[in-house]
Amino acid sequence: MIVRTMYLFLFCAQIILAREGEPVLRGLSVYAGNDEANPPVVLRKNLDREGRPTGKYGQITIQFDILASEPPDLKIRFLHCNRDWIVDENLFVNNINYNTSFYLKFVPSPGGVQGYAYRYINTFPDAGDAVRFEYSGNWVFRIMDKSETTQFAEGRFFVVDDLAPTTVAVTNEYLTENPSPYNQIHKVAARVTLPDEADAYFFTTVDVYQNRRYHHPYRIDTWDRNRYTHVEGINTGERIFKIMNIMPGNEYRVLDLSNVTRYPNKSLVRPVDGADQMRLFWRTGADRNGTAALTTFTGINSDYLEVLFRLDMTLSDYRAVTSGGREIYLVGPFNFWTPAEDDKLAWDDTERSYVVTKLLRRGIYDYQYVTGTWEPRTQVVANQDWLAIEGNDWRTTNTYTVFVYYNDPRFGGFDRIVGMGRGSSIQQLPGSH
Numbered sequence: 001m002i003v004r005t006m007y008l009f010l011f012c013a014q015i016i017l018a019r020e021g022e023p024v025l026r027g028l029s030v031y032a033g034n035d036e037a038n039p040p041v042v043l044r045k046n047l048d049r050e051g052r053p054t055g056k057y058g059q060i061t062i063q064f065d066i067l068a069s070e071p072p073d074l075k076i077r078f079l080h081c082n083r084d085w086i087v088d089e090n091l092f093v094n095n096i097n098y099n100t101s102f103y104l105k106f107v108p109s110p111g112g113v114q115g116y117a118y119r120y121i122n123t124f125p126d127a128g129d130a131v132r133f134e135y136s137g138n139w140v141f142r143i144m145d146k147s148e149t150t151q152f153a154e155g156r157f158f159v160v161d162d163l164a165p166t167t168v169a170v171t172n173e174y175l176t177e178n179p180s181p182y183n184q185i186h187k188v189a190a191r192v193t194l195p196d197e198a199d200a201y202f203f204t205t206v207d208v209y210q211n212r213r214y215h216h217p218y219r220i221d222t223w224d225r226n227r228y229t230h231v232e233g234i235n236t237g238e239r240i241f242k243i244m245n246i247m248p249g250n251e252y253r254v255l256d257l258s259n260v261t262r263y264p265n266k267s268l269v270r271p272v273d274g275a276d277q278m279r280l281f282w283r284t285g286a287d288r289n290g291t292a293a294l295t296t297f298t299g300i301n302s303d304y305l306e307v308l309f310r311l312d313m314t315l316s317d318y319r320a321v322t323s324g325g326r327e328i329y330l331v332g333p334f335n336f337w338t339p340a341e342d343d344k345l346a347w348d349d350t351e352r353s354y355v356v357t358k359l360l361r362r363g364i365y366d367y368q369y370v371t372g373t374w375e376p377r378t379q380v381v382a383n384q385d386w387l388a389i390e391g392n393d394w395r396t397t398n399t400y401t402v403f404v405y406y407n408d409p410r411f412g413g414f415d416r417i418v419g420m421g422r423g424s425s426i427q428q429l430p431g432s433h
Helices: 197-202 316-323
Strands: 005-015 024-032 041-044 060-067 076-079 106-108 118-124 138-144 151-162 166-174 184-193 206-211 220-221 229-231 238-246 253-256 303-314 327-332 347-348 353-361 362-377 380-385 399-408 412-424
Touching: 005 362, 024 353, 041 303, 060 151, 106 238, 138 412, 151 316, 166 399, 184 206, 184 399, 197 399, 206 238, 220 229, 327 353
Parallel strands: 151 412, 166 412
Antiparallel strands: 005 041, 005 151, 024 060, 060 118, 076 138, 106 118, 138 151, 166 184, 184 238, 206 220, 206 399, 229 238, 253 362, 303 353, 327 362, 347 353, 362 380, 399 412
């Protein structure tokens, strides 16, 4: 068993609506160390022969706010999953002795704050070593009450053993079969050096993530029949995983709520730049690559604001982007780039535009609009289109993260992640790297 370094990549969470009278969870965020601007990556250098940690390593921080009359008894449970995010029913992989934190630290809200009563900030693995991430792979965490009758939120993270060095190249290309602007694409190629060619049978899959859209992977698999993906390098000691149809989209829109005079507490926020417009054939300025900045706003300015998002479009444009039963949804770091039913826009006669209202902590957010159809059975927005309103341009700068999966044959077989690489696009002509 090869032992080197390990990265832990934690991200996104789905906030679950509380029943009447129950505590309300808001403002969930996760990051590495004590700086929310860091990519959520934690380095672990020392592993034993079984691939488990042998010493101290970096931590992740899980932060959220609770609105309740008294601090509720909460716990967080961590669960290992397969590459398709199905929880492993395997006690060897999901060690119940180290997968639950029963004691969470919190502080009361500052005087005058109304949007929350308690702020929870906790790091893992914790000081008492109650929580460990023993094996690499896909993981989820669940925030729930002590009796497990209510689950308030669920999030995901990755643990990565750095056993297969991975480099990522992003190229601007044209996909000639598509009309403009959908013919402009990013091609991503991940070069993976295998620890041992003899084990190549177990290294067949990588997932590619664009910016912070961690619920929307692009998969490249040795055995798939996708004409836009390709795997090279059989019997060479390395593999090159390629995908050739990723739409770059557009730079994200940016909402800056930092100006307290412009956007005072306890007042409805109507962004001063006016209603948003369709951007199918034009670009905007630089964004934050899908992140939010929140922790610099403290004291009374750490409160929540009611924000009115407005999208102005003609009736003909609306009918075009919502054909096939689609509707328009708002996405951003506040919903971890995963739209839910309450993110749907609706026509407002007073505003003369399509609107949705969100309660957000004061901060700076990237966001954009997508279309799709709400599926009540699965509780997800299906048939998502990220380009119909926002446009598509290969000059858009994106960061792509690639995870390399390894099907470990032990314990009946389970999925680990044994390599990670990152690459960024640049604003140059097609064919540039």
